[in-house]
Amino acid sequence: MVNDPFFELGEMPILFKVIPALVVLLFVVIIGTVLYRLIKNVSSPKEVVLATLIDKNAATRWNGETSYTDYMLIFEDKHGKRIALDVNRKVFSQLVIGDSGRLTYQGSWFKDFERVA
Numbered sequence: 618m619v620n621d622p623f624f625e626l627g628e629m630p631i632l633f634k635v636i637p638a639l640v641v642l643l644f645v646v647i648i649g650t651v652l653y654r655l656i657k658n659v660s661s662p663k664e665v666v667l668a669t670l671i672d673k674n675a676a677t678r679w680n681g682e683t684s685y686t687d688y689m690l691i692f693e694d695k696h697g698k699r700i701a702l703d704v705n706r707k708v709f710s711q712l713v714i715g716d717s718g719r720l721t722y723q724g725s726w727f728k729d730f731e732r733v734a
Contacts, residue, residue, distance in 0.1 A: 658724030667733070668692035668700065668720040670712050690727070692720050702727040 672691040677684050688709035692700045700720065704727045712730065721728040 654725075658726050661724035663721060663723045663728065665719055665721045666694045666700075667717070668694045669717045670714055670730075671699070673709065673712070673714060675709065694720075 669692065670690055671693045674689040674691070675686055676689075677686045679685075686706070688704050688706055690702055690704050690709065690712060692702070694700065700722065702722055702725065708727065708730070716730075716732055718730055718732040720730050
């Protein structure tokens with residue numbers, strides 16, 4: 618029997634029990650969050666509103682030697698409600714602040730934007 622604070626009654630070290638449990642818990646939380654967002658967006662109705670693009674944001678993050686850029690457009694509908702949606706680079710580059718038109722989105726998913734003159 619080992620008289621060590623990391624051992625409990627001569628069994629495996631406590632850390633060999635706690636760390637795997639924490640890893641599993643973290644995995645479950647991440648998967649749960651992803652599934653929650655997916656289900657929430659899929660179950661949301663597709664909405665079409667008249668809106669104006671009021672802001673554009675591009676945020677670059679680094680992961681070692683690789684960089685990733687996230688693109689976000691912020692629209693405002695005729696009632697003053699602001700809608701922030703992540704988009705791809707192509708959509709981001711095609712729109713200009715002040716553009717008005719029909720915005721189609723589902724939950725937090727951008728679907729389409731058609732300019733209206």
